[in-house]
Amino acid sequence: MILANDFLYIYYKEQNIVINRSQFSGSISLIGEKKLANKYSYFVSSVTYNEKNIIVFDLDNYFSDNYRTESVNDTKLAIISRIDILEKSAIDKLYRDCFTYNSNLATDYIAFSLTSNSEIKNSPVMKFRLLSQTLNSHLRSKGLLATSFIESRIEYFIDLNHLLSYNLLNEVIV
Amino acid sequence: MKLVDNDEIIKSLENNLTPELSGIESEKILKFVIFKIDNKTYALPGEIVQEIVLDMPIYYLPFVPKYIRGLVNRHGNPYAVVDIKVLFEKEELDGNRFIIIRDLNEKICLIISEITKIVNIKESQVSRITSENEISDFFLDSIDLDDQEVPVLNIYQILKKISNDIS
Secondary structure, eight states: OOOEEEEEEEEOSSEEEEEEGGGOSEEEEOOSOEEOOOSOSSEEEEEEETTEEEEEEEHHHHHHHHHOOOOSOSOEEEEEEEGGGSOHHHHHHHIIIIITTOTTSOSSEEEEEEESOEEEEEEEGGGOBOOOHHHHHHHHHTTEEEEEEETTEEEEEEOHHHHHHHHHHHTOOO | OOOOOHHHHHHHHHHTOOOOOOSOOOOSEEEEEEEEETTEEEEEEGGGEEEEEEOOOOBOOSSSOTTEEEEEEETTEEEEEEOHHHHHHSSOOOOOEEEEEOOSSOOEEEEESEEEEEEEEEGGGEEEOOOOSTTGGGEEEEEEETTEEEEEEOHHHHHHHHHHHHO
């Protein structure tokens, strides 16, 4: 039985987003972003990490559009994940639609940009509760795994693999 | 500390669901909760009503049909709020009362205007609804109450609609 785990808490005005620490390997300040041209609405830039040019998924804007979050500051950072957190079909799509047209991009990492109003902390796993069975697998496929409540705020427990794979495979254009 | 992946976390959460009352037991005297949505009266079988609460904030839930208004927090559990008025009339209900539905796996509740009463009805006073239209699909029975025919909402038909709409 899992008792506790490290999670990244991202604090927005009225809600928190929670991401499992195991889904990313590091983080950097988002300085020197370069614009990127491609058809995906949330892959709009790249950033340098360990001398590599990494594609950036704008997680902050994604949460704003889909979860109605509102940032409390303008400073951003990026969390870095290995590309193999994605499903194979999503990776193939990324190669086809992004990496082929942007040959200077490293193909082994993805960055997720988000507000810097965040911290990593250890939390009990059982604080999260699954949603209604009818809705569960539908929401999970889009990256929402569970929720918790703290004081008057809701916390959305997000899976980056499902979130990003769904976006890539369904070509969500805002 | 060893980090665990999300599949293991979800397995832990699923295993932690504790058994509660499930299923609907038929009785000779049947209890019904009578409630209103605006000026329309409906009923629910008493055994599927877990509790009635009021004035709870509704939290946003993405990727769901419009008749699911969001989530409410009940003892730390997220209950999806179903707005029958949106389902039938495409308009949101201005209500602040919620009927929490009793079910092991389906955490849903209905937003309503008010609870009218709780009644015991003889089984013989319950009749099947025979008219066929899109809305009557959501009602299984009707009860004869104070010379009025009150339709009994079929929660499981609503769950079926949700399942169809999101698939």
